[in-house]
Amino acid sequence: MTDRHDVIVIGAGIGGLTCGAYLSKAGLRTLVVDKNSFLGGYCSVFKRGKFTFHAGPEGIILGKEGFVTHGLRELGVEKDIEFIRIEPLDRTYSCGMEIVTGTNIEEYIKSLQNYFPEDRNSITRFFDIMAKVAREVTSPSFEPPKGLFSMIKFVRRFPTTAKYGRRTFKDVLDSFFKNQRLKFMLGFYPSNWLGIPPSELMAPWAAVVIGLAYMEGLYYPKGGIQKFSDCIADGLKKHGGELMLAKAVSKIIIENGQAIGVELQDGSTLRSKYVVSNADVKQTFQKLVGEKHLQKEFTDYICQLKQSVSGFVVYLGVDADLKQFDSHINYLGEEKEADWDEYHRTLRKGELELRGLGIRIPSNLEPSYAPTGKSSVILVSLAPYSHKNNWMIGSEGARTEQYQSLKKEVVDRMIKIAEKVIPNLSKHIVVEDAATPLTFERYTWNSEGAWYGPRINQKMPAYITPVKNLYLAGSNTRGP
Numbered sequence: 508m509t510d511r512h513d514v515i516v517i518g519a520g521i522g523g524l525t526c527g528a529y530l531s532k533a534g535l536r537t538l539v540v541d542k543n544s545f546l547g548g549y550c551s552v553f554k555r556g557k558f559t560f561h562a563g564p565e566g567i568i569l570g571k572e573g574f575v576t577h578g579l580r581e582l583g584v585e586k587d588i589e590f591i592r593i594e595p596l597d598r599t600y601s602c603g604m605e606i607v608t609g610t611n612i613e614e615y616i617k618s619l620q621n622y623f624p625e626d627r628n629s630i631t632r633f634f635d636i637m638a639k640v641a642r643e644v645t646s647p648s649f650e651p652p653k654g655l656f657s658m659i660k661f662v663r664r665f666p667t668t669a670k671y672g673r674r675t676f677k678d679v680l681d682s683f684f685k686n687q688r689l690k691f692m693l694g695f696y697p698s699n700w701l702g703i704p705p706s707e708l709m710a711p712w713a714a715v716v717i718g719l720a721y722m723e724g725l726y727y728p729k730g731g732i733q734k735f736s737d738c739i740a741d742g743l744k745k746h747g748g749e750l751m752l753a754k755a756v757s758k759i760i761i762e763n764g765q766a767i768g769v770e771l772q773d774g775s776t777l778r779s780k781y782v783v784s785n786a787d788v789k790q791t792f793q794k795l796v797g798e799k800h801l802q803k804e805f806t807d808y809i810c811q812l813k814q815s816v817s818g819f820v821v822y823l824g825v826d827a828d829l830k831q832f833d834s835h836i837n838y839l840g841e842e843k844e845a846d847w848d849e850y851h852r853t854l855r856k857g858e859l860e861l862r863g864l865g866i867r868i869p870s871n872l873e874p875s876y877a878p879t880g881k882s883s884v885i886l887v888s889l890a891p892y893s894h895k896n897n898w899m900i901g902s903e904g905a906r907t908e909q910y911q912s913l914k915k916e917v918v919d920r921m922i923k924i925a926e927k928v929i930p931n932l933s934k935h936i937v938v939e940d941a942a943t944p945l946t947f948e949r950y951t952w953n954s955e956g957a958w959y960g961p962r963i964n965q966k967m968p969a970y971i972t973p974v975k976n977l978y979l980a981g982s983n984t985r986g987p
C-alpha cells in the first residue's frame with residue numbers, strides 16, 4: 508500500500524481532471540486514476556479507419572468571462588489552447604423552414620420574426636430576458652438567497668433571475684409565445700442539451716444554454732475536442748499532479764468511517780488522505796463504497812436518483828467533401844404540433860422516436876479529422892437505455908445478433924433522415940459505426956449510459972458525501 512498522495516481522484520473525465528488540477532495547484536499531492544487508456548471520459552475522440560470522431564461534446568460554451576475561460580486561466584493553461592467559434596452555431600430545418608443561428612443574433616431574431624409574425628415582439632423580449640438571466644447566474648458573485656435579508660439583496664443584484672428564476676422553461680415559453688412550433692424550436696437546445704423536458708426544467712438552466720450559446724457562441728478547440736481534456740491534464744501535471752491510466756478502481760477503502768484510499772482491479776491499493784470520485788454516483792456508493800458503510804436513508808436516496816438521458820449516435824466516414832454544409836445542422840421534423848414534453852414522455856417509456864436529429868460534420872471544424880476531400884459525419888439523437896429490453900442484449904450484456912440488427916435498423920433510419928439535408932449521404936459511406944446507450948455505459952461506466960449524470964431536476968448529490976474525506980466531482984453533482 509503506497510501513501511504518496513494527499514488526494515486520489517477516481518476518473519479522468521473533464522470533472523476529475525479539473526478537480527485534480529485545482530487541488531494540485533492548491534499544493535495537494537494529487538493522483539487522477541482512470542480505467543480507460545485515454546483521457547477525458549466523454550470529452551475525448553476516437554478513430555475509425557482514417558476518420559476521427561468526438562465521443563461527446565460537440566462544442567463548449569466559453570463565455571467571454573465565463574467559468575471555462577476563467578478556469579483555464581487559473582490553471583495557467585489558457586495560452587496553450589485556441590478555440591474557434593462555431594459559425595454559424597447551427598442551421599435548423601423544421602416544417603419547411605430553414606433558420607440559421609449566426610454570430611449576429613439580430614439576424615437570427617429577424618428570421619424567427621419572419622416565420623412567426625404573430626410572436627414578433629415577444630421574440631426580442633424573450634432573448635433579452637434569457638441573456639440577462641444567463642449573465643446573472645453565471646457571474647462569479649452569483650449566490651442563491653438564503654434568508655429574507657439576503658433575498659432583498661438578491662432581488663436588487665439579480666433582478667431578472669429573481670423574477671424568472673422559480674419558473675419552469677415551459678411556463679416562460681407559454682407566457683411569451685402563441686406558436687407551438689416556435690416553442691418547439693426554442694426548446695430544442697435546452698431540452699436536448701440538458702435532457703429535461705421544458706415542464707421540468709427551471710428557466711435559469713434554459714437561459715444559460717440559450718443566453719450563452721446563442722449570444723456568446725459555442726466554441727471548438729483547435730486540434731479537436733481531445734485538446735480540451737489534454738490541456739486540463741497539462742494543468743494538473745504543471746502543478747505536480749499525476750495521472751494513472753488503464754487502471755480501474757474496484758473499491759474505495761473505508762476505515763473507521765472514513766475514506767483512506769482505493770483498491771485497484773489488479774488488487775493493488777493506493778492510500779491517500781482524501782478520495783474524490785468523478786465516477787458515476789450510483790457506482791461510487793453502491794459498488795465502490797458499499798452499502799454497509801452508509802446509512803439506509805442515504806442509500807435509498809442514491810437508489811431512487813433518476814439518470815439523465817442517453818442517446819444513439821452514428822459515426823460515418825464519407826468519401827465526399829461536405830464543406831458546403833455547416834458543421835452543426837438540426838433536423839426537427841415536419842410535425843406542426845411537436846412538443847418536447849411529449850417527446851420525453853415517449854423516451855421515458857423506452858420508445859425510440861427520432862424527432863430531433865443533430866447532424867454534425869466535425870471535420871469542417873477540425874480538418875485533421877478526415878483525409879483531404881473526405882469528411883467525418885456524426886448523427887445524434889436522444890435514445891432510451893431501456894429501449895426493447897435494453898436493446899435486446901443477451902445475458903450478461905452479450906451483444907447478440909438481435910442487438911446488432913436493431914442497431915443497424917436505427918443507423919439506417921437516422922441516415923435516411925440525414926439525407927433530407929445531405930442528399931445521397933448513404934452512397935458515400937466508407938466507414939460506419941454506432942453507439943447505443945449501452946456503448947456509452949461501457950466506455951464510462953455511467954449507469955444507463957447517462958450523458959449528463961443524474962437528471963438536474965431533482966436534489967443532486969452534494970460535493971460533500973456522508974463518508975468522511977470522500978468527495979464527488981463532475982456531472983454527478985452539477986449536471987452537464
Ligand SMILES: Cc1cc2nc3c(=O)[nH]c(=O)nc-3n(C[C@H](O)[C@H](O)[C@H](O)COP(=O)(O)OP(=O)(O)OC[C@H]3O[C@@H](n4cnc5c(N)ncnc54)[C@H](O)[C@@H]3O)c2cc1C
Nearest residue numbers: 518520521522542548549563564565566756786981982987
Ligand atoms: C454525445 C454527447 C454530447 C455532449 N455534448 C456536449 C456539448 O456539446 N457541450 C458540453 O458542454 N457537454 C456536452 N456533453 C456533456 C459532457 O460531455 C459531460 O457533461 C461531461 O463530459 C461529463 O464529464 P465528467 O467528468 O463528469 O464525467 P465522464 O466524462 O463520464 O468521466 C468519468 C470518468 O470516470 C472514469 N471511471 C468511471 N468509473 C471508474 C472506475 N471505477 N475506475 C476508474 N475510472 C473510472 C470513466 O472511465 C470516465 O473517464 C455531451 C455528452 C455526450 C455523451
